[in-house]
Amino acid sequence: MAKKNREPGQLAQLWQVFQVTRKHNPLVTLWTLLCILGPIALAVVGSLIFSAGNIINWIIWVVLGVLVGILLGLIVMGRIAESTAYRQMQGKQGASGAVLSGALRRGWITSDQPIAVNPKTLDAVFRAIGRAGVVLVIEGPTARTQRLSDDERRKCVRLLPNVPVTVLNVGPDASSVPLTQLSKRIKKLPKVLTKAEVSVVSRRMSSLGNDMPIPKGIDPNRIRSMGRPR
Known part of the structure; x- marks a missing residue:
């Protein structure tokens, strides 16, 4: 029996969206990285200022920074992808x-x-x-x-x-x-x-x-x- 064609998972779909968007708007890479790394950097600085010497709090700060960075990066990438797609469709029938x-x-x-x-x-x-x-x-x-x-x-x-x-x-x-x-x-x-x-x-x-x-x-x-x- 032939195997059914499986739909790509969420990560694969995100990667496809990123690749397609990057072809038409190369700046998506820069903005996505800035949105991911920015919160992480702020979390590291915040942990050093407010939780110096406390390893557990330092880990919590960094984990929160990573989560916020990933979420923000996905949101920004989605907005850029949507805007890029609209520009590609502009003027086309339907x-x-x-x-x-x-x-x-x-x-x-x-x-x-x-x-x-x-x-x-x-x-x-x-x-x-x-x-x-x-x-x-x-x-x-x-x-x-x-x-x-x-x-x-x-x-x-x-x-x-x-x-x-x-x-x-x-x-x-x-x-x-x-x-x-x-x-x-x-x-x-x-x-x-x-x-x-x-x-x-x-x-x-x-x-x-x-x-x-x-x-x-x-x-x-x-x-x-x-x-x-x-």
Whole structure:
């Protein structure tokens, strides 16, 4: 029987991420080492000042420095890897969907597949549903995607008039949201829905075009007043 292909472990995955990031951003090595060695050096100095002659305390200081250094190094490497990946995706079709499905996880219902596409220009609309309501991410120049954006927003407002609809443009315009800031911008939106209401909104949005019945027990029209859609 052929052996099943095993997925790489966490350490192997981290090493792969580091190697890929280093190809596009060589400074990741320097910053990661500084973040690891910095806390260790501070711990050694601190132990010599505050625990001179006490071996046990000295060991504790160093161990804590190593742990903090490794944690800080992993965090910084992850941030650099994420930023580098976003820069590589900038301007590519489907990049917004990849960010939504990768960066928005807990509390958000997303997909890397667009909900609408202009077949001529390949401009696309991606959707995320969460406690902030419905977020439409328009991929393409603002002027060219205005009609596509208005059509999708109109559908959302007609289906759920009391749910906030936020439209964000990711494109070459100066007023557009940079791909690197997309997930942060969405996470900063005010939370106005409960988890149960998010589920209802998701089901209602999935029913576009087939009149799927509303689940019993929760009426989306009962959702408390959340202001007019933006």
